Amino acid sequence: MTSQTHDKVVIVGGGPSGTAAAAELARHGLKSVIIDEAPKLGGVIYRGPLRQTDSLPHLDDNLKRAMTALQTRYQAHSDSIEVKTQTRVLGPEGSNQLLLSDNSGLSRQPYGHLILATGCHERSVPFPGWQLPGVMLLGGVQLQLKSGLVRPGQRMALVGTGPLLPLVACQLHKAGVDVVGVYEASPFAKLAKEAVALLNKPKLTLSGMSMMSYLKKHKIPFKYGWGIVSAQGKEQLNSIQVAPYDSQWRAQRDLAQQVDVDAIGVGYGFVARTQLAMLLGLDHHYSKVSGYVPVLDEWHQSQNHEAFVVGDSNGLLGADAAICEGQLAALRLAWQCGKITEAQLSARSTKVKNKLARIKKFRFGFDRFSDRQSGLLSLAQPETVVCRCEQVRREQLDEAIAQGVKDITSLKMRTRIGMGDCQGKTCSSYALDYLHQAGLTENIGVIKPRFPLDPIPFTLME
Incomplete structure (x- = not known):
């Protein structure tokens, strides 16, 4: 060393x-x-x-x-x-x-x-079938396109919320992917209320409108107020179910539709x-x-x-x-x-701070539009795995909370959620949201990282 x-x-x-x-x-x-x-x-x-x-x-x-x-x-x-x-x-x-x-x-x-x-x-949101090959997070889809220069799939859908959805949909279509649908969890009326905030970055807003025009021109369906319900397949993803979401993002399962795909991009935030x-x-x-x-x-x-x-x-x-x-x-x-000097610091930083303030007003508009609703947590069924590393199921979280668990550390000790190699990167956000949904909001803590942050191969310790 x-x-x-x-x-x-x-x-x-x-x-x-x-x-x-x-x-x-x-x-x-x-x-x-x-x-x-x-x-x-x-x-x-x-x-x-x-x-x-x-x-x-x-x-x-x-x-x-x-x-x-x-x-x-x-x-x-x-x-x-x-x-x-x-x-x-x-x-x-x-x-x-x-x-x-x-x-x-x-x-x-x-x-x-x-x-x-x-x-x-990326924020992982468990739902039935989310572990199937072909189910990818939206950032991973972008990485394959931008860094790997490969198509993530041949026939794809995108589900989630926020400005990445139309951007990635356009990129996929231009790369030759058949984009069969884009499903945005929030309703369009909620986006329309943020028009003033979006004008803080007019070029970006116009760019977003251009993307939506591109999708419409190429007849790519973009549905507001819709989202994922489940994914199906044995060894590989072959279809998904999507449905309208209510105001709390609870899937209206009786109105669910099946869409045949070989890959999907899921993006419910970071x-x-x-x-x-x-x-x-x-x-x-x-x-x-x-x-x-x-x-x-x-x-x-x-x-x-x-x-x-x-x-x-x-x-x-x-x-x-x-x-x-x-x-x-x-x-x-x-x-x-x-x-x-302090004068130079003030002069230079004032311009940067003013620009940052405009960006924040723009971004906070999108944050309000994409505000994550508690109904998303109900996608996972009792038998759905919510921690991949330790194969913890949602029903184990339910049992632990019913037995009196009130914080994330106790939940981790009771169920082993967050104890795997990823140190909770995949599951901790879901666990925190789940505790909040149960009415536990005070002093619930955080899954603390461990040293080293990544495993050290024995070959590097020689």
């Missing part, structure tokens, strides 16, 4: 927020090192293909421009930015250093200043990826939209003044907001390190 020492700012995550922070630091004479588990920078949204291609006809021009802008931002300051790709952060080790894992083994990364830009992961922040001891609070998020000041700095948290790892606001947050954290660090 090797140890490295330097005075660079350490940034965990090479997506929009991490890359923006590194570029802003470089503008003010501060060097940084970006650590990312993927083979290239960009994060899930802007990483792009992992192999050479002549064109990307299935991706829209706005996305391609944003991918190019991120690479340009990095290249303009590459002399001041060290990049460690295909490297995982396993957690903190000792004082002011992280334990890393890559193909060559384990190493330690000391830091004087730390920016966490770890992003988010959860901030905060396991590393928790291991570092940062305070967190619960958000219905994003899960547990760190407690931060206006500069995205934690009570542990060595750590900033930016991007989707402190709340789900999208790539444009993530860039602003990365810039704000970097500006604050530049001021703390004496690289800019």
Whole structure:
């Protein structure tokens, strides 16, 4: 195991927020090192293909421009930015250093200043058949299209809520997939009420309208107020049942329709990826939209003044907001390190904060539209597995709550939910929602991450 020492700012995550922070630091004479588990920078949204291609006809021009802008931002300051790709952060080790894992083994990364830009992961919603091959989360569908350059299926449907649904539907159709239907859980009337909020980002709103026009032109059904009921198949998905949802997103099963598909994309939201922040001891609070998020000041700095948290790892606001947050954290660090004056900090940050405020108004409109309703929890039947790692069924949660369990730790000890290798990334959000539905909202806690965050192969410990 090797140890490295330097005075660079350490940034965990090479997506929009991490890359923006590194570029802003470089503008003010501060060097940084970006650590990312993927083979290239960009994060899930802007990483792009992992192999050479002549064109990307299935991706829209706005996305391609944003991918190019991120690479340009990095290249303009590459002399001041060290990049460690295909490297995982396993957690903190000792004082002011992280334990890393890559193909060559384990190493330690000391830091004087730390920016966490770890992003988010998708929110899993259990329903009968959700474990079948062919049932994918929406972000995974996008990764196959954008990074793998493969079609996830031949005949697909999309279910869920939010702006990713029409975007991915257009991408799939342009890639040659037969998109047989898109099912948005919220009613259109709820979206119409957010017209004023959406005008805070008129270009994005027009882009969304363009996507809907594309779907209509190509006769791809888009149904508001509908969602998943179940998935069917033996060794592979071959059909799904969808149905209208009521105002609480309870499926009206008597009106269910069967749709023949070989794959589906499921997208009922995301959860901030905060396991590393928790291991570092940062305070967190619960958000219905994003899960547990760190407690931060206006500069995205934690009570542990060595750590900033930016991007989707402190709340789900999208790539444009993530860039602003990365810039704000970097500006604050530049001021703390004496690289800019307080007047320069104020002048530069005011513009960024104003832009971020507009983005938040836009995003909060979508959050209200896509507000997750409790009826979604009723999709899982008593025998449905809700924790894949430990094969915990929903009926086991019911039994534990009936016996007096009132918090997530007790639920974990009673049922083993969250004890698997994923450390609750897949199941903890469902478990928290389930406790809330049972009327348990006070001091229910969180499934705490364990060190190391990822298993360490024996070959790396030699």
